[in-house]
Structures are given as C-alpha cells and as structure tokens.
Amino acid sequence: MSIRESLLALLAAGPRHGYQLRGEFEAATGGVWPLNVGQVYTTLERLERDGLVAGGEPDAEGRRLFALTPAGRAAIDGFMRTPGGRDAPSRDGLMMKVLIAVAAPGVDALEVIGAERSSRMAALQERRRGAREAGLNGDLAPRLALDALVALTESELRWLDLCEERILAAARTSPDTPEES
Amino acid sequence: MSIRESLLALLAAGPRHGYQLRGEFEAATGGVWPLNVGQVYTTLERLERDGLVAGGEPDAEGRRLFALTPAGRAAIDGFMRTPGGRDAPSRDGLMMKVLIAVAAPGVDALEVIGAERSSRMAALQERRRGAREAGLNGDLAPRLALDALVALTESELRWLDLCEERILAAARTSPDTPEES
DNA sequence: CATACCATGTAAGCGGTTACATGATTTT
DNA sequence: AAAATCATGTAACCGCTTACATGGTATG
Numbered sequence: 170m171s172i173r174e175s176l177l178a179l180l181a182a183g184p185r186h187g188y189q190l191r192g193e194f195e196a197a198t199g200g201v202w203p204l205n206v207g208q209v210y211t212t213l214e215r216l217e218r219d220g221l222v223a224g225g226e227p228d229a230e231g232r233r234l235f236a237l238t239p240a241g242r243a244a245i246d247g248f249m250r251t252p253g254g255r256d257a258p259s260r261d262g263l264m265m266k267v268l269i270a271v272a273a274p275g276v277d278a279l280e281v282i283g284a285e286r287s288s289r290m291a292a293l294q295e296r297r298r299g300a301r302e303a304g305l306n307g308d309l310a311p312r313l314a315l316d317a318l319v320a321l322t323e324s325e326l327r328w329l330d331l332c333e334e335r336i337l338a339a340a341r342t343s344p345d346t347p348e349e350s
Numbered sequence: 351m352s353i354r355e356s357l358l359a360l361l362a363a364g365p366r367h368g369y370q371l372r373g374e375f376e377a378a379t380g381g382v383w384p385l386n387v388g389q390v391y392t393t394l395e396r397l398e399r400d401g402l403v404a405g406g407e408p409d410a411e412g413r414r415l416f417a418l419t420p421a422g423r424a425a426i427d428g429f430m431r432t433p434g435g436r437d438a439p440s441r442d443g444l445m446m447k448v449l450i451a452v453a454a455p456g457v458d459a460l461e462v463i464g465a466e467r468s469s470r471m472a473a474l475q476e477r478r479r480g481a482r483e484a485g486l487n488g489d490l491a492p493r494l495a496l497d498a499l500v501a502l503t504e505s506e507l508r509w510l511d512l513c514e515e516r517i518l519a520a521a522r523t524s525p526d527t528p529e530e531s
Numbered sequence: 532c533a534t535a536c537c538a539t540g541t542a543a544g545c546g547g548t549t550a551c552a553t554g555a556t557t558t559t
Numbered sequence: 560a561a562a563a564t565c566a567t568g569t570a571a572c573c574g575c576t577t578a579c580a581t582g583g584t585a586t587g
Contacts, residue, residue, distance in 0.1 A: 170447040172547075181456040188566050197453030198446065201438050208548065210568055215546075231555075232566065249451060249462050252469030254503065257382050259440035260575090264498045265379065266351040270430060272378030272491060275362040281430050288433035309520050310453060316516075317445045317509050322435065324505030328498050335497075339490050353575075369538050389576065391540055396574075412583070413538065441547085 170248075172204070172212050177221060177237065177245040184225075184236040187213055199303075199314030216241070263325050267332055278336060286329045293322045351429075353385070353393050358402060358418065358426040365406075365417040368394055380484075380495030397422065444506050448513055459517060467510045474503045 179185065179193050187209045194204050213235055216222035221241035225234040237245070258264060263285060270281040300315040360366065360374050368390045375385050394416055397403035402422030406415040418426070439445060444466060451459040481496035 170444075170450065171442050175446065175450045178450045178454040178457055181454055186566075187568090193453065194450075198449050202441055202446070205547095205549065206566080207550080207568075208546095210566095211548085212546080214568090227567080230566085245457075249447075249457055250465065252465040253444065253447070254466060254470040254473045254506070258499070258502055259442060260383055261352050261440060263351075263434065264495070264502075265356065265383070266430075266434070268379050268491060268495060268498075269351065269356045269359045269375075271494065272374065273359040273362055276359055276426075276430055284431065284433040285435065289435040292435045307520070307523075309516060310449060313452065313513055313516060314445070314449060316512050317449075318439070320505045320509040320512070321439060321445075324501045325435070328501040331497050331501070332494055335490060335494060339488070342488075367538075368540090386575095386577065387538080388540075388578080391538095392576090393574085395540090408539080411538085 172208060173216065174245065174248055176209065176212055176216065177241055178249070180222065180235060180237045181242065181245055184234040186232050186234060190235075197310055199311035201314050201318070263328075267329070271332070271336065279333065282329050282333050282336075286326060289322050289326050289329070293319065293326065296322060353389060354397065355426065355429050357390065357393055357397065358422055359430070361403065361416060361418045362423065362426055365415040367413050367415060371416075378491055380492035382495050382499070444510075448510070452513070452517065460514065463510050463514050463517075467507060470503050470507050470510070474500065474507065477503060 175194055175197075176190055179190055179197075185193070188206060190213075191204050191206050191209050194209075195202070213222060213224065217224050217235075221238055221244050222235050223238050225236070227233050267278065267282060267285070270276045270278040296315055296318045300312065300319055303312045303315050356375055356378075357371055360371055360378070366374070369387060371394075372385050372387050372390050375390075376383070394403060394405065398405050398416075402419055402425050403416050404419050406417070408414050448459065448463060448466070451457045451462040477496055477499045481493065481500055484493045484496050
C-alpha cells in the first residue's frame with residue numbers, strides 16, 4: 170500500500186475532491202498518518218498521468234472531481250486481491266537498525282537494544298491507554314489503528330528480548346573477539 | 351534506519367570499499383534485503399556531498415576507500431543513541447492496506463483480510479522452518495533476521511484476527527448500511 | 532577463451548514530502 | 560474585520576531503485 174493506492178481505493182467509492190480525500194484518508198487511518206494536502210494533488214496528478222484517474226473541470230466554486238478510470242478500477246481491484254507478506258519488510262525500521270548494530274563493530278548493540286526497549290515500553294503504555302479509550306466510543310478505524318500499533322510494539326519488544334538473549338549466549342560461547350579459538 | 355545510515359554504521363568500523371559495503375550489508379541482514387551495488391555508490395556520493403563521508407583517490411587497482419568524517423561519526427553515534435518507536439509505522443504495509451480496505455466502500459475488507467491471512471500463514475511456516483535451520487549453525491545475523499520476520503508475521507496474524515472480530519462485531523450491532531437507525 | 536566475479540560509477544525516473552502561493556468561504 | 564478553514568495547485572528537493580556502461584582479474 171502507499172498513498173497512490175490509498176487514493177485509488179478511496180476513489181472506488183465514487184468521485185471525490187482532492188481535499189475530501191485527505192480527510193477520508195486521515196479518518197480511515199485513525200490519524201496515524203497525517204497527510205499533507207499538497208501531496209494529494211501531486212499524487213492525483215501522477216495517477217492521471219498514468220491513466221488510472223480522470224480529473225474533471227473545476228466547477229463554479231473551483232472544485233474538481235476526480236474519478237477512477239476503468240484501468241484505475243482494475244489496478245485497485247488487483248492490488249486488493251493480491252496478498253503481500255512474502256516480500257521483505259520495510260527497509261526502515263527497528264529490524265534493520267538492530268541487525269546493523271549487531272554487525273557493526275564500534276557500535277554497542279546491547280546498548281542500542283536497551284534504549285529501543287525502554288522507548289518502546291513507554292510507547293506501548295501510551296498506545297494501550299489510547300486503545301482502551303478508543304474502545305469506549307464505537308469508531309472502528311481508530312480502534313483498529315491503535316490495535317495495530319500495540320501489536321507491532323509488542324512484537325518488537327519480544328524480538329528485542331530474543332536478540333539480547335542470543336547475543337549474550339553467543340558471547341558466552343566465545344567470550345572475547347573470536348579471532349583465535 | 352535506512353541505507354544511508356547503514357553505510358555510515360558499517361563505515362564506523364573503518365574505511366571500506368563500496369563493493370565491500372554491499373557484501374557486509376547483506377551479510378549483516380541475513381540476505382533479507384538484497385542491495386544493488388549501484389545504490390551503494392549513489393548513497394556514498396550523497397554522504398560525501400553532506401560531509402559525512404570522505405572518499406579517497408582510486409589506488410592502482412582502481413579501488414577507492416571511503417571513510418567516516420568526524421561529522422559522520424557524530425551522525426551515526428547520535429542516530430544509534432536515539433531510540434525510535436514513537437513515530438508512525440511505515441506508510442506501506444499491511445496496516446494501511448487493511449485500514450483503507452475497511453474504510454473504502456466497494457472493497458470487501460473481510461476478503462482482503464482472509465487473503466492476507468492465508469498468505470501470511472504460509473509465509474510463517476516457511477520462515478519458522480528457515481529459523482529452525484538457521485539455528486543449527488551458529489551464524490547470528492541470519493538467525494536474528496529470521497526471528498524478526500517470524501515475530502512480525504505472528505503479530506500481523508494476530509492483528510488480522512482482531513480486525514475480523516471487530517468488524518463482525520460492528521456488523522452485528524448495525525447489520526446493514528447504517529444510514530438510517 | 533569464455534564465464535564469472537570484483538569494482539566503480541552514471542543516467543534516468545519514481546514516489547514521497549514540504550513549503551509556498553492563491554483565492555473563496557465560513558466562523559468568530 | 561480578522562482568523563480559520565476549504566480548496567486547488569506548483570516548485571523544488573530528497574532518497575530509492577534500476578538499468579546500463581566500463582574495465583580488471585581470477586577461474587574453468
């Protein structure tokens with residue numbers, strides 16, 4: 170998923186104005202990803218260039234309606250029907266940071282792990298509280314979003330613990346620089 | 351983390367050739383993220399432009415050594431000491447796909463969730479098997495990488511189940527399009 | 532001798548992101 | 560009258576990614 174595909178999906182419900190799309194995107198994602206309005210228009214322009222979206226003429230109030238083309242409909246249908254999960258995770262996140270920290274001499278991996286764990290434990294508390302509060306009113310989207318953040322943070326914490334264990338175990342096996350046995 | 355910062359971290363161990371960096375990056379990340387060699391050089395060029403890396407002259411065999419500048423050392427130290435986890439997760443992944451699918455009429459969210467779950471259950475099996483095999487030899491990096499993939503996939507599966515539950519519960523409360531009460 | 536690998540780079544395009552400009556309408 | 564919001568857009572930059580070009584060097 171990406172901004173591109175998100176806008177396509179939202180347009181599948183019918184023609185929309187650019188500004189409307191920003192609001193619907195932020196509502197759908199529970200405010201997790203603030204979206205600059207300008208980006209909506211740059212993205213719509215690229216979608217139009219690629220023939221997936223057709224933008225109408227501005228009306229009396231200067232508003233333009235953007236609609237899916239048949240190709241756009243096919244693109245978003247195909248995307249939604251195609252599951253992911255086999256590709257590598259985002260090249261930007263905890264996983265890469267820790268793996269590189271472990272591999273790079275001159276970086277204390279255990280310190281990095283400790284700092285990341287503290288930060289995530291605090292984040293987890295906040296997000297759990299947020300999820301509890303979001304559960305009181307009935308809005309589905311923010312609830313799901315916070316659930317996702319909680320689940321993600323929990324899995325990161327579990328993995329950090331695992332990393333620490335394995336690093337310590339490896340250090341026990343070869344206590345110093347394992348140059349000579 | 352990103353390619354930029356990964357290269358900085360690897361350079362913290364001492365000057366390296368571009369080609370070397372590719373190999374070390376892929377080894378550190380257990381082959382999860384293949385890295386085009388060209389990208390190493392484009393990234394090094396930008397790091398040099400920003401004063402974080404200094405590239406030497408090519409030697410007799412045409413090789414160039416790239417080294418951290420003091421600014422580069424400070425940059426990677428600061429980065430490693432600064433924990434993340436409070437920022438929004440990557441704008442590209444399962445979370446956004448499902449949230450948008452739920453919000454977009456004309457997309458069957460339960461179908462999307464079902465397809466993603468199947469795909470991830472298969473991926474989980476493969477990755478668990480990989481992790482078991484990686485456990486037999488002592489290489490730390492691939493083991494940690496596979497552990498991360500397993501943890502991530504598990505948390506995605508748990509979240510997908512939660513989403514389904516909540517969607518069904520919401521449908522039970524307001525069985526049809528909740529236009530009129 | 533051909534293939535593979537080491538090694539460095541360039542060109543081009545893509546989507547993401549922000550900052551800024553402009554004007555109408557609505558709210559305070 | 561001022562401030563906020565609606566609404567559309569443009570310019571510019573960024574890093575990521577791939578495809579391609581160019582040679583040297585080892586290996587079969």
